[in-house]
Every structure is written in C-alpha cells, then in structure tokens.
Amino acid sequence: MARTQGSHSDITGPKVREAALRLFARHGYAAVSMRQIAGEVGVQAGALYNYTPDKQSLLMDLMKGHMDELIAAWEHQSSARDPMAALEQFTRFHIRFHSKRPEAVFISYMELRNLNPENFIVIEALRRTYEDVLADILRAGVNKGEFSVPEPKVAAMAVIAMLTGVNTWYRDEGRLSLAQVEEIYWGMVRKTVAA
Amino acid sequence: MARTQGSHSDITGPKVREAALRLFARHGYAAVSMRQIAGEVGVQAGALYNYTPDKQSLLMDLMKGHMDELIAAWEHQSSARDPMAALEQFTRFHIRFHSKRPEAVFISYMELRNLNPENFIVIEALRRTYEDVLADILRAGVNKGEFSVPEPKVAAMAVIAMLTGVNTWYRDEGRLSLAQVEEIYWGMVRKTVAA
DNA sequence: GATTTAACTGAACATTCGTTCAAATCAATC
DNA sequence: GATTGATTTGAACGAATGTTCAGTTAAATC
Structure with missing residues (x-):
C-alpha cells in the first residue's frame, strides 16, 4: 500500500x-x-x-459545503442573548461570512437550477434552515416588543436579501472598509425592524 | 413582393x-x-x-429590452413630488414591475456573465441608471431632512436588493397578495431610511 | 393561375461535451 | 532495487453544440 x-x-x-x-x-x-x-x-x-463521480457532484459538493459551513459557523458563534443583540450579531456575521467567500455565495445563489431534483431539495432545506434563524430572532423581538414586523418570515427574507446584496458591489479595495459597511447595514437593519 | x-x-x-x-x-x-x-x-x-444573428444577440435583446422597459416605465409614471412620496412610488413601482416579469428579471440578474464585453457594458450602464434614480431620491430626502442615510448609493443598493428579493419567494397563488406585499415592504423601506 | 419571395427544412460543418478505460507513471514500502 | 498500488495520461466514445446554406414550401400579389 x-x-x-x-x-x-x-x-x-x-x-x-x-x-x-x-x-x-x-x-x-x-x-x-x-x-x-x-x-x-x-x-x-x-x-x-x-x-x-461526475460534474453534478462537483457542483453539489461546493454548494452543500458552503451551506453546511454557513450554518455551522453561525451555530458556533451564536450566543443566546436578547433579540436586539442577536439581530446585530446576525447582521454582522452574515456580512462578514458572505464577503469572505464571494464565489461560493455566488454559486449557491445562481446555480440552484443546475442541481438535479434530489440535490435541489437538500440545498433548499439548508437555505430554509438559515432563513429561519433570522425569522426566529425577529419573532422573539416582536414578542418582547422590541421589533415591529407584520410578517417575520417576509422581513427575514428582506433583510437577508439586503445583506447578501453587499456582495454585488463591495470590493476590498473600495472606498468603504468592511467594518464601515457593517456599521451602515446594521444601522439600516435596526431601523427596518424597529418598533 | x-x-x-x-x-x-x-x-x-x-x-x-x-x-x-x-x-x-x-x-x-x-x-x-x-x-x-x-x-x-x-x-x-x-x-x-x-x-x-446568433444566440448571444438573443440574450442581449432580452436583457436590453427588459432594462429599457424598466427605465421607460419608471420615467413614464414618475411624477415629481417630495422625496417621501417619490420613495413610496419607487418602492411600489419596483415590486409591481418586477413581480410581473419574473423571467426577465431573473435573466437580467443571472446572465450578466454570459454577455460579451461590449454588451455587458451597455447593460451595466442601464442598471446604474436605474440605481441612481433611487440614490437621487434618497439624497433629496437627506437634503430635506426627511431621510437619514450615511451613504445614499449604498442605501439605494440595499433597498433595491431588498425589493428585488421579493421575486425569490412571492407567488401569485401564495398567502399574501401583491398589495399586501407592497404594504409590508413600503413599511420596511420607510423605516430603513427614516430620519 | 402564374409569379414572387418570405419562411422554413433538413442535412451538413467542425467543435466540443461528459465520461470511460487500458496503459503508463511514479512515489512509498519492503 | 524490486514491488505495489495510487495517480495520471491520452485516446476514444457517442452525443450534442452553434451556425450555414442549398433547396423546398407556401402565401400574397399580379
């Protein structure tokens, strides 16, 4: 051997x-x-x-690897606290995590339609899991009277779309640092769901 | 003949x-x-x-057609008013316009990398034109003291990403009507840029 | 009903595709 | 240094790709 x-x-x-x-x-x-x-x-x-084994598996491995990493990274650093702190943590985590792997993020959003049906189901489930993390934070904040959102799941989709959008324009060499971007977006997210 | x-x-x-x-x-x-x-x-x-003439032109025609329609439709219905009213009009217009042509929207966001260089430049310019519509509204609102956004262009990108995100989950047969979706998103957008 | 010509067919073109596999190569073990 | 088996080559497979074009079809005009 x-x-x-x-x-x-x-x-x-x-x-x-x-x-x-x-x-x-x-x-x-x-x-x-x-x-x-x-x-x-x-x-x-x-x-x-x-x-x-084939090209399709190569795509699936990249996408599943990315989604697994995303969820594991969140669970690892997520510390149970009040909704406002959790929302801030989620916002900053999402921007930082996604800005560090633009290629994997791009693929995971763009190549869903090139997954075969059984693979698609798996990735969709992982995506929903991640979306529900935020939706749950928002619901907790609503219950506590800190947030005001009529539809937590819709608001979660809106916030995630807003945050992921950073990847379409942010560049390391650009005018704004990632820390500045984090601040700007946290300011917007906070107001978006504010009571 | x-x-x-x-x-x-x-x-x-x-x-x-x-x-x-x-x-x-x-x-x-x-x-x-x-x-x-x-x-x-x-x-x-x-x-x-x-x-x-070829497959590439077919793609370009679809994308340019969509962007031209988008910009023309906005210019047609846009009535000069105060920033808050303009922002509401933009928000509702964007959701309505995009939800009516999900396929063209999808293509225009996903197939940019399949445009040859000269076509890409054209589409990118049209996209920037549209983004600047919103950025200008935000700047006007900041000047008037109605909005508070540290970076109007960044905020414009964030709001557009949030609004376009509707297309990823909204379905005509779904629980929420488009009118309800409009209300929810207008509520979020208003708060996002609120002074 | 003959003429005209826009519209389309169907076959062919040179490439390229994902995938397979026997044979060659090469580094670690004995 | 011979052996072993993981790793890679290089050629081949049938199928599919975008595009071209001579020839056929058919509808509107005269």
Missing part, C-alpha cells in the same frame, strides 16, 4: 474543488467544461474522476 | 423571444440549446437565424 500519506490526491483533490469554485462562479456551471477545470488544476480531464 | 403584412415572421419572431425568455430563465443561457428553443417554437433550429 504505497503513498497513503501526503499523496498527490491530498493536493489535487482540493485543487479540483478550488478550480471548479472559481470557474463556476466566473462563467457558470453549464458554461464550464471538465477540461477547463482540469486545465486549471494542471491535469488531464480523466484525472478529475478520481475526485468526483 | 409577397407576404409583407401579417406574415409568419410576425408570429414566429415574438415566439422565439418568448421561448428563449422562458428557457433561459428556467435552465440558464449556457444550458439551453438553439434546438431546444426551436422545439418550443415548433420550428427547426436553422429558422431561428431569420430572427436573430
């Missing part, structure tokens, strides 16, 4: 996913060929099939 | 654009073949080239 540690697959495997992430984000899943991915990795197309 | 009026092209031309709109929205530009479009129209693939 040769090469069980530090083998090439430890290098090539991640490189395949990174190349797929970059190319899918830039050109779209359907527009990227396995040969393009292989080219970025520095390997022939056939070698990719040591790391993924 | 036979068949200059009421010819088949008056029927087939629109059918081609409708089929392309539906299929591009459902499966994505890159995933849709000219033969699929032709199949929906009830014609062979070659016949499509009587109505578009």
